[in-house]
Each structure stands twice: as structure tokens, then as C-alpha cells.
Amino acid sequence: VGLGSAVVEREADANRIREQLKRLTRDTHLAGTNANRDLAEYVLDQFRAFGLEEVKLHSYDVLLSYPSNFDPDTSTTDSAHGQQSEVLLMLPNGTSVAASVEEPPLDAFEAAKARQVPDAFNAYSPAGSVEGEYVYANYGRDQDFEELKALGVDVRDKIVLARYGQIFRGDKTKAAASHGAIGLLIFSDPSMYARVGGDAAKDMKSMQLGTFPHSWWLPPGGVQRGSLFMRDGDPLTPGYPAVKEAYRIEEDSDEAGLPAIVTQPISYADAAKMLAAMRGPVVPSDAWVGGLNVEYRLTSAPVRVAEEKDEKEEERSARMRVVVRNKMATRSIVDVSGVIRGVEEPDRMVILGNHRDAWTFGAVDPNSGTATMLEVARLLGLAKQRGWRPRRSIVFLSHDAEEYGIIGSTEWTQEFRASLSSGAVAYLNVDIAVQGSHVPRVSSTPNLSPLIFEVAKSISAPGLTKSLYDVWLERLPGDDGLPWVRKVGGGSDYMPFLQTLGVPSCDLRYDYDRFPEPNVTISSYPTYHSVHDQFNWMASFGDPGFKYHAVIAELWAKVALELAGRDVVPLVYGRYAERLSKYAESLAQRSFLAEHQIDPAMLTAAIKSFSDGAHSFSKQVAAVLAERPLSDLRVRQLSDRAMQAERALLAPEGLPGRPFLKHIVYAPSLHDSYAGDAFAGINDAIFVKDVELVKRQISVATLIVLRAARLLKGGVFY
Numbered sequence: 100v101g102l103g104s105a106v107v108e109r110e111a112d113a114n115r116i117r118e119q120l121k122r123l124t125r126d127t128h129l130a131g132t133n134a135n136r137d138l139a140e141y142v143l144d145q146f147r148a149f150g151l152e153e154v155k156l157h158s159y160d161v162l163l164s165y166p167s168n169f170d171p172d173t174s175t176t177d178s179a180h181g182q183q184s185e186v187l188l189m190l191p192n193g194t195s196v197a198a199s200v201e202e203p204p205l206d207a208f209e210a211a212k213a214r215q216v217p218d219a220f221n222a223y224s225p226a227g228s229v230e231g232e233y234v235y236a237n238y239g240r241d242q243d244f245e246e247l248k249a250l251g252v253d254v255r256d257k258i259v260l261a262r263y264g265q266i267f268r269g270d271k272t273k274a275a276a277s278h279g280a281i282g283l284l285i286f287s288d289p290s291m292y293a294r295v296g297g298d299a300a301k302d303m304k305s306m307q308l309g310t311f312p313h314s315w316w317l318p319p320g321g322v323q324r325g326s327l328f329m330r331d332g333d334p335l336t337p338g339y340p341a342v343k344e345a346y347r348i349e350e351d352s353d354e355a356g357l358p359a360i361v362t363q364p365i366s367y368a369d370a371a372k373m374l375a376a377m378r379g380p381v382v383p384s385d386a387w388v389g390g391l392n393v394e395y396r397l398t399s400a401p402v403r404v405a406e407e408k409d410e411k412e413e414e415r416s417a418r419m420r421v422v423v424r425n426k427m428a429t430r431s432i433v434d435v436s437g438v439i440r441g442v443e444e445p446d447r448m449v450i451l452g453n454h455r456d457a458w459t460f461g462a463v464d465p466n467s468g469t470a471t472m473l474e475v476a477r478l479l480g481l482a483k484q485r486g487w488r489p490r491r492s493i494v495f496l497s498h499d500a501e502e503y504g505i506i507g508s509t510e511w512t513q514e515f516r517a518s519l520s521s522g523a524v525a526y527l528n529v530d531i532a533v534q535g536s537h538v539p540r541v542s543s544t545p546n547l548s549p550l551i552f553e554v555a556k557s558i559s560a561p562g563l564t565k566s567l568y569d570v571w572l573e574r575l576p577g578d579d580g581l582p583w584v585r586k587v588g589g590g591s592d593y594m595p596f597l598q599t600l601g602v603p604s605c606d607l608r609y610d611y612d613r614f615p616e617p618n619v620t621i622s623s624y625p626t627y628h629s630v631h632d633q634f635n636w637m638a639s640f641g642d643p644g645f646k647y648h649a650v651i652a653e654l655w656a657k658v659a660l661e662l663a664g665r666d667v668v669p670l671v672y673g674r675y676a677e678r679l680s681k682y683a684e685s686l687a688q689r690s691f692l693a694e695h696q697i698d699p700a701m702l703t704a705a706i707k708s709f710s711d712g713a714h715s716f717s718k719q720v721a722a723v724l725a726e727r728p729l730s731d732l733r734v735r736q737l738s739d740r741a742m743q744a745e746r747a748l749l750a751p752e753g754l755p756g757r758p759f760l761k762h763i764v765y766a767p768s769l770h771d772s773y774a775g776d777a778f779a780g781i782n783d784a785i786f787v788k789d790v791e792l793v794k795r796q797i798s799v800a801t802l803i804v805l806r807a808a809r810l811l812k813g814g815v816f817y
Contacts, residue, residue, distance in 0.1 A: 100664035102487040107478050107656045113645035115477070116652065117638070119470035120462060120645075123455075124634045127215040130456035130500035130507075131163040131430030132171040134215075138455055139433040142497045145473050149480030151437030151495060158431050159341040159510040161333035162350065163503055164222040164326075166200075167424040175214050183218060185422040186284065186363055188373055191415045198369035202630040203320045206312050209630055216459055216630050219322035220425055221268065221285070222503055223334075224362040229282040230420040233258040233399045235374065237387045239271035239285070241770055244278045250383060252397050255279030258419045260373055262288040262389055264622040266771035267590070269327040269358070274770075276359040282421045283362040285323075286370035289390035292317040292625045293367070294615075302392065303368050310625075315640035317625040319368035324458040324628045326502060327358040329772060330759060331594050332509030337759070340514035350427060361423040367391060376417035432456075432499035434507045439479055439493045441663065444735070446518075447491040449663040450526045450602075451475065451655065452508065452592050454501030460633040463624055463641060464531050468608075469497065471532040471648050475656045489663035491524060498592050501530070502628075508592035512600060519600050524742055525662050525670070526596035528606040532651045533642045534624040535611025538574040539567060539654070542585040542775065543605035544597065544765065545675040546745065547658075551605065552581065554657045561646040567654065574612075579677065586775025589767030598760050601746030603670055607655055609647040666734050667720050670741040672713035672811055679706045679764065679804070682777035691785045691793070699797050702778075705804040712811030716740070719813060740810060747807035750799055754780045755792060763803045 128135040139156060146154045165171055167181030186198035200218040204210040234254050237243040239261030247254060259280045261271055268285060275283045289295070293316040295309030303319045310318040328334065333341040334355045335348050348354050371391045379398025382388060388395050400416035435455075441447065453468040460466075476495050500506035512519060525547060541551055555568035563570065568582065577583035587597060593604035613621050624641075626632045642648055661669055683703050686692070692699065716737075723733045749761040760766045766779035769786055776782050778800055784792035 100660050102485065103479060103482040103489070103660045103664070104657055106482040106485065106487070107653055107660070110478060110481065111474065111649045111652050113649040116470045116474045116648040117645040119473050120466055120637065121634050123466040123469055124460040124462045126212065127174055127217070127459050128455070128457055128461065129165070129171065129174070129217065130432055130503055131161075131428070132174045134174040135456050135499065136431070136433055139435050139497065139499065142435045142455065142469070142473070146435065146437035146476060146495065149477045150483055151476060151480060152440055154437040155435070157434040157436065157511055157514070159333065159434075159507070160343070160429055160431050161341045161500060161506050161510065162335050162427060163430045163500065164220075164224070164425050164427055166218040166220045167226075167426045169217040171428065171430060176217055177214065181426065182424050184220065184363060184424045185420070186365060186369070187420040188376060189418045189420060190376060191417060196372055198365050198372075199320065200322075200363070200365075202322055202366070205318060205631065206635060208633060208635060212460075217324075219324055219364050220423075221272075221324065221362045221364055222326040222425075223328050223357050224272075224423050224425055225358060225360070226423055226425050227361045228420070228422040229258060229361055231257055231281060231418060232416060233260055233373065233419045234280075235377065235382070235395060235397055236261045236275070237382070238262055238265040239274055239283065240266055241274050244274055246383065247397065248278075250380070250397065256281055258282040258284065258421060260284050260286070260370065262286055262291075263323055264288070264291050267773045268325050269329045270771055272327050272358050272360060272362045273329065280360060282360055284370075284373075284419075284421065285362065285364050286367050287317055287321065287323050288370070289367055291390075291621055292321075293319075294390065294619075303371070311631045311636060312639070315625055315636065317629060318631065320366045321626065321629040321631055322364050322366050324364060326504055327362055328356070328504035330356045331505040331598075332513070333506055334504070338513065340510045342514070361421055363421055363423055373417075373419070378416060432507055434499055434511050435497040437476065437495045439483055439489060441491040441493075442488045443731070444491045446522045447524050447738070448494045448519075448522050449489075449491055449524050449659050450494045450496060450596070451659055452496040452498060452526060452528050454498040454507065454530065454592055456499050456502055456507075457632070458502055458628045459630045462634050462637040463534050463632050464627065465501065467532040467534070467637065467641075467648060468529040471529060471652045471655065472497070474652045475659075478652070478656060489660070490665070491663040493659055493663050501592055505592060505594045509595040512595040516600065519596075519602065520746070523596065523600060523602040524668055524738075526593050526602050526604040527655060527659055528591055528593045528604065529608065529651065529655055530591040530606060531608045533609045533637070533647045535609060536561070536642060536647050537612040538610055539571045539582075540575075540585070540608050540610035541582075541605060542587050544587055544603045544745065545584075545678045546603050546670040546672055546741075547605045548584050548674050549671040550661055550669050551607075551654075551658055554654060554661065557657065558650060558653050561650055567650060578681070586777060587765045588775030589772040597765065598762050601749045601762065603742075603745045607651060609642075609651055666724060666729060668738040668741045670744070672716060672744060673710070676706065676710035676713045679709060682764070686778055686781060689785060691788070695790050695793070697790070697793055697797070702797055702801045702804070705801045705808065709804050709808040709811070712808040715813070716811040740813070744807050744810050747810050748803055750780070750803060755783055755796065757783075763800050
């Protein structure tokens with residue numbers, strides 16, 4: 100650990116990261132394109148140049164989705180390839196206004212690369228044409244549709260207009276379809292993506308002057324792309340790697356899980372025109388009001404009871420036509436791996452992962468992470484050249500097609516499941532390295548948190564006389580006197596490692612201030628998944644000196660070094676027990692349990708046994724480490740149990756209705772695939788109001804926590 104850590108501290112180079120990011124983002128590189136394969140070859144060459152071993156490409160043939168006028172072979176958008184999608188607002192006076200599915204270039208770089216940029220689209224939206232009245236549904240959540248229903252607004256056979264934020268976009272499509280909508284338009288409202296304020300918010304021309312390229316905010320013509328796929332991995336080869344031997348199911352099968360209704364993202368400039376044309380009732384509360392200078396209404400036509408219907412009413416109401424022209428294509432994607440082999444335990448692996456594919460240029464998501472990973476690989480390769488080797492192997496992974504549905508990492512884990520199940524110590528993900536300069540943001544299983552805290556105390560915060568840990572605790576305190584660590588939810592490449600293999604996992608990044616004003620939450624950095632997620636944005640607004648990239652490189656590398664280098668793997672379960680207790684306390688307060696006289700006492704007792712096991716395990720580790728000479732066998736046994744305790748928290752059958760999610764403590768929320776949920780099976784059952792399923796899931800969680808407790812305590816039988 101010592102030599103490797105010293106090299107990282109002395110030689111981490113912000114300027115090298117800057118130059119790597121500039122190289123990585125000079126062209127668009129969607130998954131499945133030749134451009135992204137070329138980038139895989141670049142990463143491969145860099146890994147080799149840095150001295151990594153066993154450097155390989157791993158190819159999978161998977162189902163992807165593109166606008167019909169985009170050619171993935173040449174990465175060009177052209178009418179010669181196919182027709183463009185259309186969104187048409189039809190006004191009562193007989194005129195119509197077309198929304199743009201292209202983002203206007205705003206600097207010389209974007210103008211020069213315009214033909215490479217795919218039109219705004221939502222991947223896996225079915226192709227199709229719909230027309231009808233439209234309804235504004237706030238964030239498009241289940242509770243928003245329920246509120247519309249209570250207000251007498253029927254979305255059946257209507258097109259829904261909803262704003263991005265709060266939940267995963269695929270959940271919005273799912274909710275709209277389940278309530279009978281025929282199509283969905285999604286826009287990035289200025290309340291979250293362009294909070295310019297004052298006079299600048301009065302009209303689109305003023306908004307343009309207050310947004311990119313003049314500030315970090317999303318300009319009026321900006322559009323967020325993104326996938327709607329609700330599962331992980333190739334849709335057509337569930338459970339198995341998408342190699343030539345794999346059986347492929349039909350695209351239109353229920354098992355494939357593809358979206359049901361046409362969905363198209365639009366700009367807030369176009370959304371403003373649609374909202375302004377609405378004649379129905381105003382929204383029920385300020386919670387439905389965004390940042391556009393229009394009155395937010397619920398329906399394009401007045402809500403009316405049947406006996407009051409005016410035969411000419413429909414003619415006087417705005418309508419919408421949405422024509423989505425997406426195409427499905429089986430394309431080759433490529434993961435890249437490289438290894439620094441361990442000396443004592445080469446079959447045990449600490450894995451560092453980042454995805455490489457982007458919707459456009461990807462300066463923040465994901466290539467801030469890619470550039471940072473390449474710097475970490477360079478630093479550890481340099482330490483290896485100077486004589487250092489880790490105890491356990493360190494693996495670097497550059498994943499593909501994460502944006503489409505965590506596909507590359509899922510296929511890779513499916514292919515190498517056997518060795519990963521026995522040998523993966525931890526998976527350390529950096530999807531985005533830097534999306535702001537306010538505070539570290541960590542999502543993690545609790546067994547990794549103490550080590551991350553420890554390492555953060557050894558790193559200086561940029562521009563301050565404080566440690567990274569001190570800034571984290573001061574600006575983002577948790578509920579236990581420690582920095583806030585997010586639950587591990589969905590949305591990135593740790594998913595298959597944690598959910599199917601039970602590998603302790605985390606995601607590290609530097610974040611912006613998500614709560615800049617009272618009652619204001621910014622869900623994502625403003626240019627997320629737009630054409631403006633490019634190098635000039637990062638160099639001007641995200642991290643001009645690239646010092647926060649260097650900090651994340653140091654944090655990432657040092658956590659990996661400790662996991663790969665210490666005698667016993669430093670996975671701590673006392674912290675896990677504390678979080679389980681918190682989750683159980685919160686669960687016990689759910690009114691549904693009291694209403695149906697359901698007592699989760701046995702789960703609370705199981706967590707107490709888990710806590711006792713964690714304490715016992717810590718004492719066993721201390722005793723073995725105090726022995727001289729150290730027993731290699733006993734050290735290995737303790738490390739294996741530390742790894743296996745996380746795996747013991749998997750349910751073989753998975754969560755109800757979601758068998759691909761197997762972790763009983765952490766999983767994506769049923770109604771927001773981005774958010775992490777604790778005891779997700781129980782909360783899912785409460786959400787659908789199934790009393791017997793709640794009881795069953797409490798029993799399942801209890802038995803699995805007891806199993807993990809026995810493993811921690813030790814003995815022949817777990």
C-alpha cells in the first residue's frame with residue numbers, strides 16, 4: 100500500500116486528466132458505433148502503455164436503439180439514412196408549430212461536429228405515430244397521475260407532457276402507459292435545469308443569455324436524451340452473455356421488457372409553447388409549477404362533464420401529433436479490461452469500473468470518469484514499474500452501453516460469473532468523476548463506508564485547509580454524525596456486481612450543490628445527456644482547473660490500494676448493522692404495518708444478531724492480525740468471510756416481480772429506478788398494498804439477515 104499510495108499522492112496530474120478528457124470527447128461516441136469501438140481501442144492502447152497486464156477487448160452483440168436518420172457505422176445524422184421524428188403542436192386557429200428534435204449548436208466546437216450529433220431521442224421508445232389532446236402531468240410519477248384522476252382529468256388516449264426530474268425517465272413512460280396514455284413528451288424545466296432568475300427568465304432570448312455557453316445552465320434549445328429500458332443487460336439475452344452461442348428472445352415478448360408507448364424528449368423552449376396553448380384548469384398547487392414564464396395548466400382542452408359537451412369544443416382546443424421514428428439494431432459493443440496482478444492472492448480482485456459510451460460527447464457523463472480512470476491506471480502502472488505490487492489483483496474495466504441499460508457490465512459479469520462470484524472483493528465505480536465542485540458524493544454498501552471515510556481524511560480538499568472528509572461532513576452531514584452516504588440504487592455499472600453477485604460496491608464523484616435554495620432540489624447537472632455535455636462546459640464551469648478530478652483520482656486509487664493491499668480485506672460490518680437498524684426503525688413506522696397489525700419484530704431481532712456477528716467478526720480479525728507470524732490461511736479465511744457476508748444477503752428468487760434484483764437490503768425503488776431503497780422487497784409489497792406479500796417479504800429478509808449473521812460469527816455451518 101505504502102509505495103502505491105505515495106506515487107498517487109505525489110504524481111496525480113490534473114493536467115493529464117484534462118488532456119485525456121479533451122481526447123476522449125473530441126467526437127460523439129454512442130454505444131454500438133464504430134466511433135465508440137475506436138475509443139475502446141484507445142483505452143486498450145493506454146492500458147498497455149501504462150503497463151497493465153492481460154489487457155483485452157470483450158465483445159457482445161446486443162439490441163440497441165437509434166433515431167432512424169442516424170448511422171452508427173459513420174456516426175452521422177442525415178436524411179439519407181432515414182426520416183426524422185416529428186412533434187407537431189396543432190393550434191385551434193388551424194396553424195401548427197413544429198418542435199425541434201435537433202439541438203442548435205452554440206459554439207464553434209458544436210457547429211463543427213453537428214452532423215455527428217444524433218437527434219434527441221429516448222432509446223427503445225417504439226416507433227409510431229399518435230395524435231390527440233394532451234395533458235400536463237408534472238413529473239409523470241404515479242402520484243401525479245393519481246392526483247390528476249382525483250381532479251377529474253383522464254389521461255386515457257391522451258398525450259402526456261411531463262418534466263424531467265424526481266424519478267427515472269423509464270418510470271415516467273411506464274406510469275403514463277399504465278394510466279392509459281398513448282404517448283409521452285418529456286422536457287427539462289428551467290426550475291431545475293436553468294435557474295437563471297430575474298429578468299433573464301422573462302423570455303427565451305433572455306434565457307439564452309443566461310445559459311450555456313454563458314453559464315453552466317441548460318439553454319432553451321437543450322434536450323436530455325436517455326434510455327427507457329427498465330432492466331439491465333441486453334434485452335434479448337436475459338441472464339446470459341450476448342455472445343454468438345446465446346439464445347435470443349423476440350423483441351416484442353413480455354420478457355424483453357421494452358417500453359409500450361412512444362416517448363420523445365423536447366426542449367423547454369418548445370414545452371413553453373405547448374403549455375401556453377393549453378386552455379384547461381390551472382395546476383392544483385405550486386408543486387406543479389415550473390420555471391417557465393407561462394401559466395401551467397393541466398389539459399389542452401377545458402375539462403367538461405358529458406352533458407355540457409360542446410360539439411365544437413374539440414375544434415377550439417390545441418392538439419398534438421407525435422411521430423417517433425426510432426430503429427432497433429443489433430450492434431457489437433466492447434468492454435475493455437486490464438489487470439495489475441496481485442502477488443499473494445492473484446485470484447482475488449478489486450475492480451475499478453467506468454463506462455465509456457455517451458449520448459453525445461460525454462464530458463461529464465461518463466468521460467470525466469474515463470479520464471480519471473486512465474490517470475489512476477497510469478499512476479498504479481508507474482508504481483508497478485518502481486517495484487510495487489498489490490497483495491490482490493486490481494482490475495480496470497471500461498464498460499460499453501451503460502447508457503442503454505447497464506448493458507456492457509451486465510454482459511461481462513454474466514460471462515465471468517464463476518470467477519467473480521468467488522474472487523471479487525469489491526467493485527469501485529466512478530460513472531461521473533466531477534459534475535460540480537461543492538461536495539463529495541458517495542453511494543455505497545455500508546461495509547465500504549468506514550474505509551472511504553478513512554481515506555477521505557488523508558486527502559486535502561481543493562483550495563481549503565481542510566480534509567476532504569471535513570468538507571463532506573460539513574456540507575453534507577448524515578443522520579448519524581458522519582457524512583451522508585447514499586443508498587446504492589440503480590442507474591450505473593455497480594448494479595450487476597451487487598444485485599446478481601453480491602459484491603460490495605460504491606460509486607464516487609464530486610458533486611454540485613443539490614439544494615441551493617430552500618425547497619429547491621436540482622436532480623442532475625443542467626446539461627445532462629445533451630449536446631452541451633462537452634469539453635468546453637467542463638473546462639469553463641464544471642472543473643476549470645481539473646483539481647476535483649485529481650481529488651477523485653486520489654480517493655479512488657487509495658481506496659483500491661487499501662482493499663488490494665491490507666492483510667485482511669477491510670470490509671466493516673458494524674456500520675452495516677447500524678444502517679440496517681435505521682432502516683428497520685423506519686420500516687416499523689409505516690402506517691400500513693400498523694393498519695394491518697403486522698409486527699416486524701423478528702426482523703429487528705435478526706438485525707440484532709447481525710450486529711452481534713459484526714462485533715464478533717471484528718474481534719476475530721483483530722486477534723488474527725495480532726498474531727506473529729501471521730497465518731496466511733487464517734487471513735485468507737477472514738477475507739473470504741468478509742466478502743461472503745455481502746453475498747449472503749442475496750435472495751436466489753430475487754424481489755417480487757423483479758427476479759433480476761436479488762439483494763434484499765439494497766435495490767432500486769419500484770417507482771424510481773434511480774433511487775436506492777432499503778429492504779426493497781418489503782417496501783415494494785407495501786407500495787402495492789399486498790398484506791400477505793408484506794408478511795412473506797419480512798420473513799425472507801429475516802431469514803437472509805440471520806444467514807449473514809451466522810456467517811460473520813463463524814463456525815463450520817453458516
